[in-house]
Every structure is written in C-alpha cells, then in structure tokens.
Amino acid sequence: MTQQIPSTEPELAGVRNFRDVGGLPTVDGRRVRYGVLFRSGHLAHATDEDTEFLSSLGLHTIFDFRNASDQKLEGPDVELPGVRNVNLPLSDPADGAEFWKMVRDGEIEQLREILGDDKAANRMISSYRKIVTERTAEHSRVLHSLAGDSVPALMHCAAGKDRAGLSIAVTLLALGVEREAILADYLESNAKHRRYKVHRSSSSTAAYSPEVMELLSPLFDARAEYLLAAFETIEETWGSVDAYLEQGLGITPEIRERLRERFLD
Numbered sequence: 001m002t003q004q005i006p007s008t009e010p011e012l013a014g015v016r017n018f019r020d021v022g023g024l025p026t027v028d029g030r031r032v033r034y035g036v037l038f039r040s041g042h043l044a045h046a047t048d049e050d051t052e053f054l055s056s057l058g059l060h061t062i063f064d065f066r067n068a069s070d071q072k073l074e075g076p077d078v079e080l081p082g083v084r085n086v087n088l089p090l091s092d093p094a095d096g097a098e099f100w101k102m103v104r105d106g107e108i109e110q111l112r113e114i115l116g117d118d119k120a121a122n123r124m125i126s127s128y129r130k131i132v133t134e135r136t137a138e139h140s141r142v143l144h145s146l147a148g149d150s151v152p153a154l155m156h157c158a159a160g161k162d163r164a165g166l167s168i169a170v171t172l173l174a175l176g177v178e179r180e181a182i183l184a185d186y187l188e189s190n191a192k193h194r195r196y197k198v199h200r201s202s203s204s205t206a207a208y209s210p211e212v213m214e215l216l217s218p219l220f221d222a223r224a225e226y227l228l229a230a231f232e233t234i235e236e237t238w239g240s241v242d243a244y245l246e247q248g249l250g251i252t253p254e255i256r257e258r259l260r261e262r263f264l265d
Contacts, residue, residue, distance in 0.1 A: 012040075013047045014046045016160060018040035019040070020034055025177065026178065032177065035057070041159050042066060043078050046078045054080055059152050061086055061151075062153070063142060064156060067089035086150075090131055090135050120219055124218055124223070131163065132234060132237070140250050143170070144251075146259060159220070162222075166227075169186060169227060170249075173241050176260070234248075
C-alpha cells in the first residue's frame, strides 16, 4: 500500500506537541500507517481552528491520560462531535500533588532542595518505571481497544511527553517498531514549538531565572534515559517485550496481529 505522507505538520495554536506517529519503521520492514495514530498535549485550550482540524482527522477515540488534578488545572478537552473520550489516569491525583505545588510556588532554596543534585531526573526515571509496572491494566485496555474499534486514535496527557509518550511507546512496541525509531519519536517532544509551557505561581522575574529553569528542565524535558529506563524495567520484570505484552498486558499473538493489520502498511 502506498503511504500518503503529509506535506507539512499542522501548526495548532492551542494544542502543544501534536503529531501523527505514521511513518515509523518496524523491525520486519513495514511502517506505521499515517492517519491512524496521533499524539499531543491536552486539548483543553484548542482554538476553533484547532478544533476544526482535529475534527477533520476522523478520530474514533481520544485517550486522555490526565488525572483529576490535571483536568482541574487545565480544563476538560474540547468536545469533538462523534468522538469517544476515554479517561485513563496514569498517575494518582494525590501522588506528587504536594511536589508539583512546590514546583509552582517554590522559592529558589526550596527548588534547590527538591530538584537539585539530580533529584528531578531521578524522580522522572522512577515515575517511568512505576507506570510500566503499576499501570498494566490501563495499557492493556488501550491496546485491546486499539485492536477493536478505536481507530483512528489520539493519545494525550498534559504535555504529551510522559504518560502519553509511554503509552505511544508501548503501542509501538506491540507493533514491532524499531526501538531507535520509538526513541526518536519520543525525543521529538523537545522541539521548541512542542514543549509544555511552564506555569509558575510567582510573577517575579526570579521565577524564570536561568537557575530556576535549569532546576525545572529535567521535569519538562524528554530525555532518552527516561524512556530507556522504562524499556529496562520491562526486561527486568518480564524478561522480554513479548512476555510483557502477553503476561503483563494480556496481549496475545492474535491481538498483536490485529493491531498490525490496523496500524501497519
């Protein structure tokens, strides 16, 4: 089948980090089809033009991995006619709520204490490992839905890089996409126009000083070490990706084949 490759990536005014995951290569020489799997940050601030574009994609399902605290902070997604919205929180609202409040409100000394000396990066690595081992039911539900009738699909969280990034990565692993390609797609979230806008409570110029931004950067970067830690956790816990998919997520070879039929050229 000849792939229809989009000529330009859309510039969405109110939605960060949107992209089509199509074109990524699999280990057996196939490619992810365009127009069937998308990823982005939250859709709460989509403009009328953004909404018109998203409506044109023919989406069946939007998977929103935000928790209640995220939705309260950012707002609900815009309504797209005829699209099913599935909320599957991949983090507990209470888990880290105090931490993120300190990030938004904290003075420099407090930020140094909670984020300095690699604490921020280590927190991110721990979070990725935890999602892999503790959110198997949610990832199982996503893959079973995709193998059923939930295509085309869009996956998002708040920034579209961590919870959505991991869910996209798990989906791509099930499709047999090359690890290097999965990592390269993940790192695309670092592009300047994709990055989540850091909102801090303080209005002072010091709130965005170079030191503060350096302390915050591990939280808002997509770093290879984060996703590689997730892959490592899969290997450590289940022994292989195949065992993770079948034993951890209940994805049989038959379901994987249905996924490949839906998503691959």
